[in-house]
Structures are given as C-alpha cells and as structure tokens.
Amino acid sequence: NAGVTQTPKFQVLKTGQSMTLQCAQDMNHEYMSWYRQDPGMGLRLIHYSVGAGITDQGEVPNGYNVSRSTTEDFPLRLLSAAPSQTSVYFCASSYSGPTDEQYFGPGTRLTVT
Amino acid sequence: QKEVEQDPGPLSVPEGAIVSLNCTYSNSAFQYFMWYRQYSRKGPGLLMYTYSSGNKEDGRFTAQVDKSSKYISLFIRDSQPSDSATYLCAMSPAGNYGGSQGNLIFGKGTKLSVKP
Numbered sequence A: 001n002a003g004v005t006q007t008p009k010f011q012v013l014k015t016g017q018s019m020t021l022q023c024a025q026d027m028n029h030e031y032m033s034w035y036r037q038d039p040g041m042g043l044r045l046i047h048y049s050v051g052a053g054i055t056d057q058g059e060v061p062n063g064y065n066v067s068r069s070t071t072e073d074f075p076l077r078l079l080s081a082a083p084s085q086t087s088v089y090f091c092a093s094s095y096s097g098p099t100d101e102q103y104f105g106p107g108t109r110l111t112v113t
Numbered sequence B: 001q002k003e004v005e006q007d008p009g010p011l012s013v014p015e016g017a018i019v020s021l022n023c024t025y026s027n028s029a030f031q032y033f034m035w036y037r038q039y040s041r042k043g044p045g046l047l048m049y050t051y052s053s054g055n056k057e058d059g060r061f062t063a064q065v066d067k068s069s070k071y072i073s074l075f076i077r078d079s080q081p082s083d084s085a086t087y088l089c090a091m092s093p094a095g096n097y098g099g100s101q102g103n104l105i106f107g108k109g110t111k112l113s114v115k116p
Helices: none
Strands: A004-005 A010-013 A021-023 A031-037 A042-052 A054-058 A065-066 A075-080 A087-094 A106-111 B012-014 B017-023 B033-036 B046-053 B054-058 B062-064 B070-078 B084-091 B112-116
Touching: A004 A087, A010 A021, A021 A087, A031 A106, A042 A065, A065 B012, A106 B033, B012 B017, B017 B084, B017 B112, B033 B062, B046 B062, B046 B070, B070 B084
Parallel strands: A010 A106, B012 B112
Antiparallel strands: A004 A021, A021 A075, A031 A042, A031 A087, A042 A054, A065 A075, A087 A106, B017 B070, B033 B046, B033 B084, B054 B062, B062 B070, B084 B112
16 A cells, blocks of 8 residues: 655746646545645645546636646646746545545655755 | 644753644634654655543543633643654544534644654
C-alpha cells in the first residue's frame, strides 16, 4: 500500500513552459485535491475532485487544469508556467470528502525561472 | 482579514514544556476543526479532529474548540523533540456533503521547535 504518490519530487521550468504533476493513490479514495504551499500563505486549495469524472475549482485555480479519468489518478497541469507558480505542490486524498482524514503525498517542489 | 488566522511563530520551547497553539477564525459557520502536523519537507498528516465545540484528548495532545470566541487550541503536554514540526489548523463549515463549502480552510501554520 503506497498511499499517495507524487512525481516528480523536484522540477525547474522556464516561464511559458507547460508540465503535468502526477498524483496517484491506491486506497480507493473518492476525494482528491491539489494544494499549493507558499511561505507565509499556508495551504491553498487549487482544484479538487469528488470522484472519477468530477472536478471543481478551489481557491486558486487560475493557470492550472485537472482531470480525473480514474479513481486512482489526479494529474495537475500547468498550462504556461509563471514565476508566481513557484511553490510546493501537495496532492491529497480522502475516503469521501474534505473533512475525512486527508492523506498527503510527499510534495513536488517547483521552481519557475 | 483572512478567514483563519494563525501565528506562524517560530515557537521554541524546552523539552517537557506545555505547548499551546492557537487559531482564530471569523466565519461562525465553521463546524469541523482539524489539526495537521507537518514535519520538515514532508506532507501534512492529521493529528486531531473535532466536530463542533468541546475538547478532545489523545495521549499528550488536547484539542479545544470555543465557538463563542471563534478560537481553537492545541495543547501538547510533556513536549518532546520529536514534536518539532509545523502545526496547521484547518476548518470547514459544511463537511463532506457541502460541495465547495466543505473544503478545508487552512491556517498559515505555526513552526514549533522543542529543544532537548
């Protein structure tokens, strides 16, 4: 049981490049979410999903897309990277919703130059 | 004013001290209150969960919710160096069935260091 896995662990992008952050869970959880964590800002919700085929925006969705074609996978796409997207990104999953225990992945540290 | 306020610290205490960590909030609709613990360069993990008001105790940890004052606290008794981490409060007004209103709002986190 691997829990929540994220790849890559580190990434450096140039402004304007696109990329996909991968997230997978093997706990058959319905709820999955993406957060970004910036110094002095805490965790902020980017997008979330309550099940396969269902996604919605969180607090800071601009510049990011998500899809949920399977229960296990919830990739986050950066469309055109900007320096303001330099952050640590965490994927999380929980059994059915946000107030169930959310299991977080190890994070992806992204730097946009 | 942000919905959830948390002093980022850092907070440094000697081993064995009682630690008090706090968050205040402005939305009186919050009902679900959580504390997540995050070790350096790791993802957060759930530490304590409280629904509505009252206290909850788990070993050396006690979570308190005072809805009349819009204030939640986490107490750590007999603190240990292994408690050194960032503590994030999180809260939700509507829970799992509230759609977007159920999503967690996190505080900024308080960085705690327990010195041996």
